[in-house]
Amino acid sequence: MPELPEVETLARELGMALVGRSIVAVEVCWPRSVAAPDPGTFVSRLTGRGIRDVRRRGKWLLLGLDGGEWLLVHLRMSGRLTVGRSDAPGDPHTRVVFYLDNGQRLHFSDPRKFGRMVLTAYPEEWLGDLGPEPLDPDLTPERLAEILQGRRMRLKPLLTDQRVLAGLGNIYADEILWRAGLHPLRRADTLTREAVARLHRALREVLEEAIARRGTTLADQRYVLPDGRPGEFAVSLAVYGRAGEPCPRCRALIVRTRIGGRSAHFCPQCQRFEHRG
DNA sequence: CAACCGACCTGTTCGC
């Protein structure tokens, strides 16, 4: 569920709540949520550790700990991280709980159990295959053109490939392609210079606007901020989840199809496959 | 290299 804007928002807001705190106890309710090390080692190495940094890489959340180790968290489809008082009401999907020195708890809740945590001194071993950050200033239009060059993949699966760019998922890939006026089935190596420039601009605009609105909370409310409030970008979605509704740009009806086993939404008028632009 | 499929999981929505 959470993509780059959601994890970026979490990193910022969790940072305010967690940096300077320390972990006094850890409870692992669902051992498989801890990918490494084994849960016993995970708990003993975390107990008593201070949190000095919270950041994001792709869709991973990174908590920097005193002593140089990192706690990596990937929320996958249904993971949620919230901070609350000790007497917070019980959640049947709680998988891991971190007890903090100020009486608060960091809750990891995850109904589908896909989310994973890793405690490691070598985060690059887990993050090494990730492509560049879409919002990195070094990712210029020229650099994006090099990335797309020679790739025969269709744009939609390419954008969600974490080795190509880090952090895009199903929602933002659809929104970015709509903003850029590019068909999701268009082959990456067929883009003109001008089309790459549009894609580059769309990447930055969509992601920056979504971060400014603190991410997308859909109807199921699975993604929320650490204090439980929703993100506000859902109302700004142009195509995702809007099949049959008019395109905000041209009023043609949004189409939903299936690409690489995932849903894809686009405007058949604004995003023409035949256009070489 | 590119595409597709099943796994991994549970909860919610859809269609008959």
Add this chain to the structure above:
DNA sequence: TGCGAACAGGTCGGTT
């Protein structure tokens, strides 16, 4: 109303 099928923001590994 009831019930099973289909579907969900992600990723991985194996096959074609």
